[in-house]
Amino acid sequence: MAGIPFKREVEFEYGQADQVSPLIRRVIAHNPSAFTLHGTGTYIVGRGKVAVIDPGPDDAAHVQAILAAVEGETVSHIVVTHTHRDHSPAARPLQEATGAPIWGCGPHGSGRGPAGDHVEEGADRDYAPDVQMQDGDVLEGDGWTLQAVYTPGHTSNHTCFHLKEENVLFSGDHVMGWSTTIVSPPDGDMHRYMQSLAKLLEREDARYWPTHGPAIEAPQDFVRSLIGHRENRERQIAACLKDGPQTIPAMVAVMYADVPAGLHKAAARSVLAHLLHMIETGRVTAQGEPDGNATYAGLSSPGPAA
16 A cells, blocks of 8 residues: 555564564464464563563464463463454463463453444454553563553554553554554444554654564654555545445445455445544435445535544
């Protein structure tokens, strides 16, 4: 996508821990896909007494690789950014093997209030933290400090973690260096996602370590390019609606003409997220319930842009 400096290259070997910074090691799970790139990158923070961030899918081989990487050490904390099945399920077997408490985001859908989540695919509904961290909460370990940075949007419970000693942010799936982030309603929320991106612009993190793909250097510039991309998507939607009411499949066919058809289903969820955002900000209206089957129209007197 033009304007976003994506990078996909990561030097690694499945099952092996790589020292990626003085305090950080990474083990990548063997679950590559169109949505995970090479696989889930599980981070080990510290030495001796360590935290494990995003333990990954419920894959015995990956759990064993994490345990092998910390052999002779103590896992004092298991930390989770959000509850998709490529991030959180391994927290349970890792806890059984180490006895470490699970810290981090709340249960799936917890950021949506009483409504919770009821339809989203890929959710780990069995996850339950021992300690649910709130925005700004601090977790201290042996030579390392993690602070929760609540960033809803990709999921309603998504939480990044700032490593004070290296001034870096474990950005989960909120910001990834190889691809844009999927925002799929109802748990995904484009309005909140854009707010969370703006929140990161106020920070001075030196680098991001996403759960998929390589580190992100110059992260503020990268976030600005993501915001610009999302705003351009909404301009494309507005252009489609100038020709009259449109359905999401019709818009996807135009907006994602250069994207493989196998990804159009995910693209449709993203367009729906944008449309819900544009309805919330007074720029679009839906004929009937605003969902994947509705027809949408632009308003003649649009409200303020996001």
